[in-house]
Amino acid sequence: MTDRIENSEPVPEQLHGVVEAFLDGEIVDPSMLRNAFADRAAREHFIDLLIIRGVLNRMDSTAARAAHPPQRGGGRAKWLAAVAAAAIVSVSVGYVAGQRVMASAAPATVEAVVVVDSVATAPKATRSITLKPGVNWSDSPGGR
Amino acid sequence: MDEAAVLFSAHRDGVFRYLCRLVGYRHAEELTQEVFLRVSRGPVPEADDARRRAWVFRIARNLALNHVRDDRRRGTPADLDDASAAPTQELAVAVREALGRLAPQDREVFLMRETAGLSYNDIASACNLSPDAVRSRLHRARQQLRDALSPALARTQPTPGVRLYDRPDRE
DSSP states (O other): OOOOOTTOOOOOHHHHHHHHHHHTTOOOOHHHHHHHHHSHHHHHHHHHHHHHHHHHHHHHHHHHHHHSOOOOHHHHHHHHHHHHHHHHHHHHHHHHHHHHHHHHHSOOOOOOOOOOOSOOOOOOOSOOOOOOBTTTBOOOTTOO | OOHHHHHHHHHHHHHHHHHHHHHOHHHHHHHHHHHHHHHHHSOOOSSOHHHHHHHHHHHHHHHHHHHHHHHHHHTOOOOOOSTTSOTTSHHHHHHHHHHHHSOHHHHHHHHHHHTTOOOHHHHHHHHTOOHHHHHHHHHHHHHHHHHHHHHHHHTOOOOTTOOSSOOGGGO
């Protein structure tokens, strides 16, 4: 921390204005800045403002964390669930679409039509066999 | 991405930080949403980034002022005792109290500079002031804060890693 100067002469407002402008990233005249930093009270002013800025930054960081707590498992789980849902929907839509495409692309049923325009007749016998029981025919049990 | 969305992603954190200091973090989130709702409703001005940022902060400032005014009418004290402060740190508590004692417009100017990182010209545009008036109010606010915090500052070591200038990625 900077040393305090008790009962020091008042610092010109202009010197404080220069170090404040430098602190804020505004355009400053280098020679005026040199004069300002040559002044001990102006340097203390600068350092104190830097400390206050640091405190405010820490307070703001705390506020940001309070308002937007970091997502740990919850965010990842939600992300995975969303991906899984998207995959299921994609597969389902793909299946249905595939079914529809297959149905429309299937070949038409082929029907064979046979036109019978005359009554078929068996060919004439070329040989005749006569069966006589006990001669060339015997009954056996079991139907054989 | 439309213009309102660009402004939202660029300035959401800065607006939230600014509103936190003015109305407390419990209301700051709600007001931040309201700010960007208005941004999305109204036509975004055709201007450079700095002027657009000033426009966003002017909306935020007006909403904060209305909020504080309504609280006063209802007799509700402004809720600044919030989690955005680090109550275990003496200087943080002192800063919060000292901020509360600043004149309202000095506080607005100071917070726009310190928590949102606006330039003097941006603040002037957002608050309808001249840049010289901004400089003057900023200096007065800082001097009062420094006087009020003098005992605490004397016991504080400089914070390592304090950034002198705001980087663009902070916004």
